[in-house]
Amino acid sequence: MDPLVYARERSLGTLTLILGLLAWVLIIVGTFGLALLYLLMGFIFYVFAQSAVIAWLRGTAVRLSPTQFPDLHARFVACCQTLGIQEVPEAYVLNGSGVLNAFATRFFGRNFVVLLSDVVDAMERDPDGVNFYMGHELGHIRMKHLTGHLWRLPVLWLPLLGAAYSRAKEYTCDMHGRACCEHSESAARALAVLAAGAEKWQQVNLATYARQTLANRGFFPDFHELISGYPWLTKRVVRMLNPDTRMPGRNPLSYLLACCVPYIGRVGGAAGLFTLVLVAAGVGLLVAVGAPELQRYQERAGLQRLWLEAAPLRATLGSYYEQRQNVPDDLPSAGVTLAQAGEWEYDSDNMSLTYHLQRGAFTMVPSEQDGKVVWHCRGSGPAAEALPDECREDGGDDDLD
Numbered sequence: 343m344d345p346l347v348y349a350r351e352r353s354l355g356t357l358t359l360i361l362g363l364l365a366w367v368l369i370i371v372g373t374f375g376l377a378l379l380y381l382l383m384g385f386i387f388y389v390f391a392q393s394a395v396i397a398w399l400r401g402t403a404v405r406l407s408p409t410q411f412p413d414l415h416a417r418f419v420a421c422c423q424t425l426g427i428q429e430v431p432e433a434y435v436l437n438g439s440g441v442l443n444a445f446a447t448r449f450f451g452r453n454f455v456v457l458l459s460d461v462v463d464a465m466e467r468d469p470d471g472v473n474f475y476m477g478h479e480l481g482h483i484r485m486k487h488l489t490g491h492l493w494r495l496p497v498l499w500l501p502l503l504g505a506a507y508s509r510a511k512e513y514t515c516d517m518h519g520r521a522c523c524e525h526s527e528s529a530a531r532a533l534a535v536l537a538a539g540a541e542k543w544q545q546v547n548l549a550t551y552a553r554q555t556l557a558n559r560g561f562f563p564d565f566h567e568l569i570s571g572y573p574w575l576t577k578r579v580v581r582m583l584n585p586d587t588r589m590p591g592r593n594p595l596s597y598l599l600a601c602c603v604p605y606i607g608r609v610g611g612a613a614g615l616f617t618l619v620l621v622a623a624g625v626g627l628l629v630a631v632g633a634p635e636l637q638r639y640q641e642r643a644g645l646q647r648l649w650l651e652a653a654p655l656r657a658t659l660g661s662y663y664e665q666r667q668n669v670p671d672d673l674p675s676a677g678v679t680l681a682q683a684g685e686w687e688y689d690s691d692n693m694s695l696t697y698h699l700q701r702g703a704f705t706m707v708p709s710e711q712d713g714k715v716v717w718h719c720r721g722s723g724p725a726a727e728a729l730p731d732e733c734r735e736d737g738g739d740d741d742l743d
Contacts, residue, residue: 346425346521347485348513350506358494358507365496396449403434403456411435414462414472418455421476421522425484431455433476435462442536446479448488455479464540471532474519481518487511501569502597504605508571513581520582530582537575552580556590564596569603641728645704648697649719649730652706655682659693660708660715669693699725706733 369377406415418433431446431453438458447454457475465471482488491498498504520529527548534551535543555576567574580587655678662676663669670676671690673683686695696705702723708715719733720726 346481346514346517348510348517351485351510351514354503354507354510355490358497358503359490361497361500362494366493369496392447392449395447396454399434399436399454399456403436406433406435413469414457417469417473418476421473421480424522425477425480425518427480427484429453431480431483433457435459442540444475444479446482446488448483453483453488455483460540461535464535464543465532467544468528468531470524470528471535473522473524474529474532476519477522478515478519480522481515482511484518485511485514487515498607499604501601501603501605504607505569505571505600508605508607509567509573512572512578516578516581517585520585526582530579533575533579533582537579548579548583552576552583555580559590559593561593561596564592565599568592568596568600569605571605571607638724638728641701641724642730644699645719645721645725645728646730648704649706649733652686652695655684655686655695656706656708656715656717658682659695660717663693663708663710663715664713699723702726704729707735 366377404410406418408415414435415433419430422430433455435457436459438460440460441458442460442464444455444457444461447456455476456479457472461475462472465475494507498507516529516533519532520526523529523532530548530552531543531546534546534548537543537551538546555574558574558576563574577589580589658678659670659673659676669690669692673686673688686697688695692707694705694707696703702721702725704725705720705722707718707720709718710716717733718735719729720735721729
């Protein structure tokens with residue numbers, strides 16, 4: 343077992359991958375391959391959007407090299423060696439504008455690690471802490487988090503499951519960051535920067551901060567962590583100081599409520615951009631699948647309403663024919679009121695009635711059975727597929743002459 347992998351990531355990763363692949367098969371088969379078109383559109387959009395990010399990164403940020411920030415470059419290469427990463431990714435320092443963070447991204451087979459300048463500056467008094475950020479982002483690359491997202495996408499929104507898998511990946515990458523540090527306390531202090539800021543982190547008592555984990559318990563703290571893609575920072579510091587520490591249990595009721603909240607993912611940085619692209623493709627797919635069904639439902643409901651509202655009109659015409667055994671020349675001669683006639687178009691050849699729709703037409707056609715008039719319906723265009731069940735023709739009756 344890999345000591346740098348959080349225990350639950352393997353099981354959650356396998357489960358989400360299997361479910362995700364099954365979901366993709368069902369989506370592709372269920373949409374008769376239409377999903378592939380939307381995936382292609384999403385991929386094209388992603389390529390252009392991500393290419394803009396990479397071009398901006400290479401044209402703006404400072405790339406680490408033996409002659410450019412040589413100390414940081416040496417630390418980065420050493421971290422890659424520690425983690426067994428043979429192909430060293432491109433690494434950059436980018437103006438963070440006050441944001442304390444780092445991120446990893448990928449484009450056409452090449453991996454990139456970006457350290458925001460504020461993080462590097464904040465850890466100037468403890469350079470070993472910078473190794474944590476490098477190792478954390480390299481962990482995403484080593485564990486192939488940047489490439490496995492697409493296959494799992496259809497199920498990552500599931501309550502509890504998607505958020506749990508995301509938190510497990512963060513714990514795993516924290517362990518990679520810890521492995522790149524000479525001292526575990528440096529990894530904990532690197533996380534303390536995210537909690538206390540670029541200056542105050544130096545004064546944080548790590549043991550006291552870690553004990554806050556015990557105070558942040560109960561229904562609401564547990565619920566909000568269960569729907570989040572990140573563990574509480576206090577818990578992450580605890581694991582850096584002692585990976586074997588057993589975390590306190592959660593309130594069972596928090597799981598019940600969290601089961602009702604879909605995981606919406608993490609938005610931000612290049613990873614967030616990729617997620618948004620995939621979400622946009624997913625939304626387009628759902629629209630493509632659901633819109634035709636919704637339109638058919640609306641058309642069927644509209645025809646059902648027309649059929650019911652025309653009952654008095656049918657009754658008047660039917661009564662006229664049964665009494666006189668002939669078809670009226672027009673609606674007024676049959677005693678049909680203006681309100682009953684509405685927008686129906688009358689055909690005196692067979693006493694049929696037609697209502698013209700935006701898409702096609704709906705026609706009510708009478709036939710005679712044992713001296714009684716029985717009505718059926720027909721449709722042209724999309725209306726032919728949305729006829730009410732109670733008036734569909736069975737093909738066994740003749741129209742009135």
